[in-house]
Amino acid sequence: MASGHRTGPYLCGIDAAMDVVGGKWKALILWELHNHGVRRFGELRRGLPGVSEKVLIQQLRELEEDDIVHREVYREVPPKVEYSLTEHGTALNAALEPLALWGARRSERIGAELIPH
Amino acid sequence: MASGHRTGPYLCGIDAAMDVVGGKWKALILWELHNHGVRRFGELRRGLPGVSEKVLIQQLRELEEDDIVHREVYREVPPKVEYSLTEHGTALNAALEPLALWGARRSERIGAELIPH
DNA sequence: TCCCTTGCTTACCTCAAGGTAGGTACCTCA
DNA sequence: TGAGGTACCTACCTTGAGGTAAGCAAGGGA
Numbered sequence: 394m395a396s397g398h399r400t401g402p403y404l405c406g407i408d409a410a411m412d413v414v415g416g417k418w419k420a421l422i423l424w425e426l427h428n429h430g431v432r433r434f435g436e437l438r439r440g441l442p443g444v445s446e447k448v449l450i451q452q453l454r455e456l457e458e459d460d461i462v463h464r465e466v467y468r469e470v471p472p473k474v475e476y477s478l479t480e481h482g483t484a485l486n487a488a489l490e491p492l493a494l495w496g497a498r499r500s501e502r503i504g505a506e507l508i509p510h
Numbered sequence: 511m512a513s514g515h516r517t518g519p520y521l522c523g524i525d526a527a528m529d530v531v532g533g534k535w536k537a538l539i540l541w542e543l544h545n546h547g548v549r550r551f552g553e554l555r556r557g558l559p560g561v562s563e564k565v566l567i568q569q570l571r572e573l574e575e576d577d578i579v580h581r582e583v584y585r586e587v588p589p590k591v592e593y594s595l596t597e598h599g600t601a602l603n604a605a606l607e608p609l610a611l612w613g614a615r616r617s618e619r620i621g622a623e624l625i626p627h
Numbered sequence: 628t629c630c631c632t633t634g635c636t637t638a639c640c641t642c643a644a645g646g647t648a649g650g651t652a653c654c655t656c657a
Numbered sequence: 658t659g660a661g662g663t664a665c666c667t668a669c670c671t672t673g674a675g676g677t678a679a680g681c682a683a684g685g686g687a
Contacts, residue, residue: 404538416675491604496523507522
């Protein structure tokens with residue numbers, strides 16, 4: 394338990410997908426890893442303005458549990474940890490791309506600010 | 511204000527899309543409307559086991575504000591209100607389909623229960 | 628000797644999304 | 658007369674996701 398997941402059956406595929414990618418920063422983490430391939434913890438933190446360390450770690454752990462991201466620890470001092478997408482993570486990201494496109498077009502349509510990456 | 515939206519710029523397209531479809535039941539509402547074309551309020555309620563009337567109305571209003579669903583009121587007694595997808599709602603739903611597929615495959619992979627529709 | 632670095636952990640707190648429970652108007656049917 | 662159905666509204670409360678701030682290990686550099 395305490396794995397941050399819903400209880401009970403899913404109502405449909407979107408329901409199940411949202412259970413994985415629904416955290417406030419998770420989709421952005423995927424995006425960041427997709428764009429850079431491999432990222433250290435601190436790099437991710439700096440790449441996601443506004444996220445706190447606690448929450449970032451929390452969501453990374455949950456994504457790791459769900460086999461979406463891979464965590465590679467280098468036993469050095471100071472410590473070095475690298476995060477990357479797994480096979481499933483890559484597939485998830487691909488599945489998110491049409492949604493990202495729709496979102497980008499929408500923010501353009503309504504004139505919302507959209508920070509370029 | 512009080513329109514249930516984030517403040518500040520979006521970090522990317524997914525961020526913007528999640529702001530629209532991120533409510534607990536919103537994606538399921540879209541799914542339901544996509545599958546049935548047009549649904550009355552009570553039909554939606556019965557189709558989304560567990561949702562409360564208050565929250566369902568809330569999310570429908572927000573989706574209406576965002577031009578995702580259309581609300582048609584028939585001035586009869588007893589009242590009759592029909593909800594359907596707008597053009598943008600249809601596009602959003604199409605953008606969600608790869609994600610739905612991924613979610614369905616994932617719940618199959620991990621052996622999660624998935625209620626058939 | 629002290630501070631700096633990185634990648635965490637822990638305790639505590641806030642706030643808003645969501646849930647619960649009641650009420651409303653209006654008409655129909657029994 | 659009154660129960661039932663529809664599509665809401667309103668006040669209140671709970672819960673948990675997320676935010677804040679502090680501490681820690683272990684070595685390197687000044």
